[in-house]
Amino acid sequence: MILKNKRILLGVSGSIAAYKVPELVRRLREQGAEIRIVLTSGGAQFITPLTLQAVSGSQVEQQWITDTVQPISQESSFGHIELARWADLIVIVPASANCMARLAHGFASDLLSTLCLASDAPLAVVPAMNQQMWKAPATQDNIQCLDKRGTLIWGPDSGVQACGETGAGRMLEISEIIEKINAFWQEKIFSKMCLVITAGTTHEAIDPVRFLSNRSSGKMGYAIARSAQMMGAKVILISGPSALSCPTGIDYYPVESAAQMYQTVIEQITQADIFIAAAAVADYRPVQAQVHKIKKHNDTMHLELERTQDILAAVAALPEAPFTVGFAAETQDLEHYALDKLQRKKLNMIAANPVGKNLGFDQEDNCLSVYWKAGKKQLPRMHKTQLAQQLLQLIYTEYQKHS
Structure with a gap:
């Protein structure tokens, strides 16, 4: 399996789409990936650390889920460095407009943004937000900034959103996210074919x-x-x-x-x-397709x-x-x-x-x-x-x- 023993750090930010993350975690673990999760304060408003811990099989990092960096003990004071070095790939899913703005501008105001700055692992963001927020000039500027730095932008999709509006901003389906993660490590054996x-x-x-x-x-x-x-x-x-x-x-x-x-x-x-x-x-195939609908007149038809x-x-x-x-x-x-x-x-x-x-x-x-x-x-x-x-x-x- 492509993902066997791959170390994937999932960042969960504040979006209603966070409720889909347990399914993503379960599917990734089935494919052999090692998962650790960082939950932002916004993400914690939509899904509990206990839920994520249960599906991931590891402690959910949440000691820094306030807006300022406040390690709870000397032992955990360099947790962001440990996580930053551990990850082979960082995927922020869902990535809210606020989260992407922090990343684009280099903020280090919570655990997730801090470890992203401290890590040289590839970073992928999976946007999820209201369609108007997605097309706002500020959001588009932030996306372009992240893209120029080599951040992988996966999505968003279009369709009916939780708020009832329709448009671009939906998070990709879980199966599509898994395909993107697999593709990241997939050997390009068919190149030029x-x-x-x-x-x-x-x-x-x-x-x-x-x-x-x-x-x-x-x-x-x-x-x-x-x-x-x-x-x-x-x-x-x-x-x-x-x-x-x-x-x-x-x-x-x-x-x-x-x-x-x-x-x-x-x-x-x-x-x-x-x-x-x-x-x-x-x-x-029928020798001759009929021009008009065949009417039901007989008990049998040849x-x-x-x-x-x-x-x-x-x-x-x-x-x-x-x-x-x-x-x-x-x-x-x-x-x-x-x-x-x-x-x-x-x-x-x-x-x-x-x-x-x-x-x-x-x-x-x-x-x-x-x-x-x-x-x-x-x-x-x-x-x-x-x-x-x-x-x-x-x-x-x-x-x-x-x-």
Whole structure:
């Protein structure tokens, strides 16, 4: 795991979004990170030290939660130096407008701002505030100041806020913050490489209101795209219908049908060093989609279907094909069907996963059995983000041998 034994200091400042921090702490600890927390006086108005201590497993630093530096004993009088030296990364989450103003102007008026001055660890801020406060000239000046000094600015997001207003200023979702933290340490193994990735499902029209499709949330494909980007790749994501939002910085091509996905893949594939086909593309489509909605007159209906174009096989058959990775979702005989697909379509690698019984579809985690000509590897059940990272590491290793 990327975060194993990484020492992350979380600073919690005064924002209603502080209530989300326990979930962040829990998720980071699950990935092996060591966590220590500094709670400001403003942060303590929204969440208690006891709550944070319970989820972090360590003492929450709060002896300096007043506006002036007042160590409670000689023993703790250099606590800010100890914390400053301990941290591999400092993340202030949520970062209020007041907190960022203190950082921008070099104040040392509480424990958090003091240790930030005393530390040479990288600093990231995750803004959270009212939309009007975010766009205020003073806040924007402070952000620009922090950015010029190399502070990592993660967010904010836009949407409905706790105050009922709508706009920029929402704290990033916990999953996005974890991705940012992982990306900070992620080795950029795909630097100067292009990965074309398909995700989601496809819709094959029966009539204007009905379609044929496969079950797929797109979560695995999107996780692969985000992880590949964190690993330094230029990512082209070609996605069928999905409720997920495309990460910023990724070239995104939304499509509807298998034919549209095929056409877009063929147009983009010349750029690809690696092609990963994670989409659940429909194998069949109606021969003729009806112009108007089919009315319910009979007890039965006959629907004539025809095969869709095989995107994966078409890419693998190109004269200068990229390293091609397929996916196989199976309910039985997983290895047999995966190896058959690997050989029949002349793929470089295939990732197979069992589906059904709370596996695969619409889940946050999954497991994979990965096969290639010279071997195989089992990736146990884990969160799809972690699974994507491990799969990409494996793909990169085999790609290097192939090239």
